[in-house]
Amino acid sequence: MLLSPEVLTILIINIIFLVFGTIAFFLSTKIFLGWNINSTSKKQYTLEKQNYLTATIIKYILFTKIVLFLFFVFTLDKISNVLTGAMCAAGVVDATSYGIYLLLFKLINIYLFGFWLIIHKSDIETKDMKFTRLKFGFYLFIYLVFLVETIIEITMFSSIEVDKLVSCCGTLYSNSTGSYLSSLYAFDNSMILGVFYSIFTLLIISYFLKNDFLYVILNLLFLIISLLSLIMFFGTYIYELPTHHCPFCMLQKEYNYIGYIIYIFLFLGTFYGFIPALKNIVLDIKEKQNYYYKISIVSSTIYVIIVSLYPIVFYIKNGVWL
Known part of the structure; x- marks a missing residue:
């Protein structure tokens, strides 16, 4: 190799x-x-x-x-x-x-x-x-x-x-007993989505409150739940296949390399969301802090819009959920 x-x-x-x-x-x-x-x-x-x-x-x-x-x-x-x-x-x-x-x-x-x-x-x-x-x-x-x-x-x-x-990814990210991710499928999709959108809502609220500690913690939680919900729910609508949960296949040409766009916005949103934690150590200028806040919340919002559009568009086209 x-x-x-x-x-x-x-x-x-x-x-x-x-x-x-x-x-x-x-x-x-x-x-x-x-x-x-x-x-x-x-x-x-x-x-x-x-x-x-x-x-x-x-x-x-x-x-x-x-x-x-x-x-x-x-x-x-x-x-x-x-x-x-x-x-x-x-x-x-x-x-x-x-x-x-x-x-x-x-x-x-x-x-x-x-x-x-x-x-x-x-x-x-x-x-x-x-x-x-x-x-x-x-x-x-x-x-x-x-x-x-x-x-x-x-x-x-x-x-x-x-x-x-x-x-193959079909085995690694399946809900079979032998899969190391199988325990995640014990949770209902509605529960995962409820947590995902709840954390994002709290993220928006903390953005307006400008509570640095809360914003950093929520970004960490948002990063984790975003990856989990992408694997368990949103990814299946990108592939239009209920059994396909792979977080890597969406990087391929067949799916218009949408994975790169999704992950880049998720990274930008959470990375700039972590920066307020450095404020008391490094950042003295308040204007910079607001700038980082804006990049973070805009990037995270774009991420949420992109992944949310896939199931919505699928339902509009087919009249059913996966």
């Missing part, structure tokens, strides 16, 4: 990132431990020059990693064609015991990468660069998570056996 052009591209890029990321790690350590903006020493002058170089390296790596995640998902879908039994990326993820952990690490890293970029933007806009130690200290943590992700990624692709039969 490592001979796949797409996989090789991902691994080579990640190794390049790891090399530059390691350089940035050592420079970040120096800056984090020795930074003193009030000092006029030669050491501080050197750190200030290294600050710009290191931040540029980190910014490039993190921003590119966010874009690379879309290519990673595309790669999983592409190589599913050569795995016996796989119909989409779900089969590749389940082909080894490392797949689900790699996907989780990549999702967590996307949020962490985005948070670093927000902190960096706030830092360069302050006259005294008061968030410099914070952002490089945060990068030290991100680097360790990124290192683990890279190791898992290499291990996963190395462990995939092309001639081994893997489970």
